Amino acid sequence: MKTFRLLATSLLVALSMGFTSCGDDELDVTPAPPINNIEDESTQRDKMFDEYIGDYSNITCRFCQAGESSILFTGLKNKHLWFAEYETATRGIKFEWTDIEETDTIQKVYKGYGEYETIKLDNIFPLFHKKTTAGNIVTLALNGYRQNIFTFNGRTKRNQLQSDPNKNKVAYSWFQESVFIGNCCYSSEGDTVYVAMKQPEFDSHGMPAETELISYEEGIRFLTGYLEDVSAENISISKYNYKDAKSVWVTRIVPPFDVTSDAKRVLTLTGNTTNIWNYKCEVTFYDGTKKDFTFKINIDNGKIVTDEVKVTGISINEQSVSLKQGETFQLIATVQPDNATNKKVIWSSSNEAVASVNQDGLITANSVGEANITVTTEDSGFSTTSIVIVTKKQDDYTSLIIGKWKMTSGDAVATHVTYKGDGTFEYTSAEVSSYKEVGKYKIDGNKLYEMYSDEDEWAISDILLLNSMTLSVQELEADGVTPSGKKFSYQRVE
Known part of the structure; x- marks a missing residue:
């Protein structure tokens, strides 16, 4: 997923900066020298369009900006908002976005209180871009006025231009294909998912600050002393609800060695495939000395997992069950040992048309036949099976x-x-x-x-x-x- 991340607070600041590739997934705005301080700006711009794009006669409101290894081109292409990024080394295009609606160069900007201002569009600058399954989400600055555009399955949603910068805020990437704009979470189609009590904090890369999102509303945050009443010598992990703007739980992480208040701490998530998340904390002291420690935390309840107890087996209360159509039966699985850290199991049926089972182990007899109901431990993959025989229901x-x-x-x-x-x-x-x-x-x-x-x-x-x-x-x-x-x-x- 490729996204633009905003580092500027206004278009004027953004226009003094260039775009450069940061890995495979994102583009960041970084300072870059002007294309040429000597040549006329418009002449140099047209030269760059000619060199990379060729025939640009169908592109108006043209603008380009060079970065360290790529060049960003923007404009109105066949009356459609457009921008593209090209590699400077190969002259090849990295990606391109074109709006599905036409945009007129004469635009009305709402000033509030029923009043409008008419502007002539001459500058287009992308502040955010996120590719989705069905389309794109972009934030553009049109003559400095921000506009958020959602495109999906050949349709589009967009807000009107407004002079108040607090009305149209820049989009930030959120959970899966959603985005946050102001204090509102939107789906990839521009529908409101929820309105948060307050806008989340984002880092300089446009990502949720110190947070690993686990749903549209919740994330696991790691804090380094200035929030949640955690001392400067320690850090904390919390499950945070962004809709309600409050922590579900907060757990203080105490290092196994003394840490001074001026030490730098870097927390890295090393594993999160289950509800037990693994972290590594690297501490650098003022004198250059480095130490690190690891810990595990259960994100369901915030409890520190000290010693992981592996699953050694599983048993079931019935190895064979006979049912008539429409009847149900509760299977009960027992994971060994009793103090295993991860006791989650997965239920499945070899033939759901005959007998289905939910994730609580409840069997439902559907039709005459035989099926194997298998329960498997999430940890280590131990399994056992119960044979279910379904006979015809006797008429009443x-x-x-x-x-x-x-x-x-x-x-x-x-x-x-x-x-x-x-x-x-x-x-x-x-x-x-x-x-x-x-x-x-x-x-x-x-x-x-x-x-x-x-x-x-x-x-x-x-x-x-x-x-x-x-x-x-x-x-x-x-x-x-x-x-x-x-x-x-x-x-x-x-």
């Missing part, structure tokens, strides 16, 4: 059968049957009004058991189909297995 025939049904096929005197919630039934006939038989029933699996009030044995039928509207059964012999050949179908009537 007991609740589905309750109601009145009309026979649609089958040979019987009864034309209707009513199954009641208290476990009793009633057969009636619409053709023979005096016909009525009652009894009790029960359901076991897919079998329907009925016992008439004047009998003492169960009549057994297989439930062939039962849903909210249709019931189909097949009568069985007394053994409860052999079909009798009689089948009955019903349609729900109430």
Whole structure:
């Protein structure tokens, strides 16, 4: 990600400085001699445009500035704001930005209170540039008036020019593809992420001062004595919430040796792949003597990690689990030893269509089949697996059968049957009004058991189909297995 970082507080200061490459990721403004103090400025400018760009007839409001190893060119290219950086050694272009909207040379600057000033644009200078996935974020000085422009997916957002320098501030790179402008955090598309209680502090490179960002709102800050009531002889680490402008926690770092107040301290982050961050502190004393020490800190709670205890294994509460569709089961993983420093685990399923698992170990049975649920330690990668077998969910025939049904096929005197919630039934006939038989029933699996009030044995039928509207059964012999050949179908009537 390439960014311009502002070192000037006004365009007049910025114009007296040149651009130079600082590594692969950023450009800084550094002092540079004028292109030529003898030749006419406009002649020399056009000469540089001709030498590096060639035909520049479509570029107006031209400006260029030489740095140590590159030259910055700016202007209106085909009526679009434009700037580009070229290598002086190879004459090759390093990068280029062109606005997607046209800009007129006549601009209105808002002075406040409904009043405007008309200016003729003759000077364009980039103060900040950040490449994003969908476009770019830039801050430009147009005749010294700042304008922030967001381009993304062929669209753009920008603020109007204002004479009050406190209204349009320079963008600063923030977490991932966001930026900070004033006290507001913006997304790469110019939408407000949040408004902070106060503007963050940035260093001379335009980066958050002494901070490693971990989210849009929070960062891990290291302080060297003048903030957070930390003595000059010590340093501190804190998790800081930039939205609320306050520390979540502050931990004082006490060196293992005496450090005088005039000693210089340099803190370097050496590892942050987990929630345990590693730091090295190098101390240089006034007489030139150097000492260093290392420490580890848990960024979740701010506790110093003195001795890291490595994970040696992991176990699980069930090696095999049988579930029906829709059921859940809680797996519990135990990391050994109990005092391991990093006890975080990662849950995964070999077939989420059959059984899925969340990061708390809760299994959900989704469809019939078999899946392996594996839990792996973040530290050292130990793992264990539980086999999950999912079977078809048994239909809830007991609740589905309750109601009145009309026979649609089958040979019987009864034309209707009513199954009641208290476990009793009633057969009636619409053709023979005096016909009525009652009894009790029960359901076991897919079998329907009925016992008439004047009998003492169960009549057994297989439930062939039962849903909210249709019931189909097949009568069985007394053994409860052999079909009798009689089948009955019903349609729900109430």
